[in-house]
Amino acid sequence: MERNTSRPAFAALLPYVGAMAAIVIASNILVQHPFTPFGLGELLTWGAFTYPFAFLANDLANRRLGMSAARMVVAAGFLLAVILSIWLATPRIAIASGTAFAVAQILDLLIFDRMRMMTWWKAPLVSSIIASAIDTALFFRLAFAPSFGGIDRWFGMEDGSLGFPVVMFGYEMPLWVSLAIGDFLVKVLIGFVALLPYAGLLRLTAKTPAANEGRL
Structure with missing residues (x-):
């Protein structure tokens, strides 16, 4: 079926933009807190449980409103999330989040768009997993690797790097x-x-109008 390419009304974008910004802001705060239950404090942060839903918001906007709408959702969500995250988290977390968010969400858009006419679950699953790998690598390196500790010092803050060694899976x-x-x-x-x-x-x-894309 021909995809929906008309420019969406601003009101139609608001739920997706709001969801995107809320998810990323919450994740930027929660990523600073280890997930201590079951002794997993050196393996997980609470942010790991919330951020993947940003891809859900992105994919829904893409599926329902089209590629151009999804780009606007990513752009608006990015600006809101980064600005508010500087206030609610730290500048380094905001920079790491903004960089990882932009790259991963754009990648998610491109992969989803290539697969959108396949069975309904393939596009969101494949695009989110691949984009998540890129997002994780970029975010944690920028936010916590000692090589980027200068970001904290540039803002006059204590180095928030997490470079000290731990043992995982025997390594x-x-x-x-x-x-x-x-x-x-x-x-x-x-x-x-x-x-x-x-x-x-x-x-x-x-x-x-985009409701019939994919097979659900």
């Missing part, structure tokens, strides 16, 4: 690498889980 590695691995594994898991709300929201918003 010694920097804490930020351990957290990145745990973060990515959770993102993959949530990528599968998020297919359920994705399918439900897809049906709820099925009145838009």
Whole structure:
């Protein structure tokens, strides 16, 4: 079916922009707090459980309103999230988040757009997993690797790097690498889980012209 290429009304974008900004801001705050239950404080942060839903918001906007709308959602969500994250988190976290967000979300858009006519679950699952890998690598290196500790010092803040060694799966590695691995594994898991709300929201918003793209 021919995709929807008309310019969406601003009101139609608001729910997606709001969801995107809320998810990223919450994740930027939660990523600063280790997930301590079950002794996983050196493997996970709370942000790993919230950020994957940014891809859900992006993919829903892409599916329902088209590629141009999804780009606007990414751009607006990016600006709101980075500006507010500087205030609610730290400048270094905001820079890392903004860089990783922009690259990963654009990649997610491109992969989703190439796969959008396949069975409904393939595009959101594949695009979110690949984009999550890039997002995790960029974010944790910029936010917590000692090589980027100068960002904190430039803003007159204490170095927030997490370069001290921990043992994971029998191997010694920097804490930020351990957290990145745990973060990515959770993102993959949530990528599968998020297919359920994705399918439900897809049906709820099925009145838009793009509703028949894919097979659901």
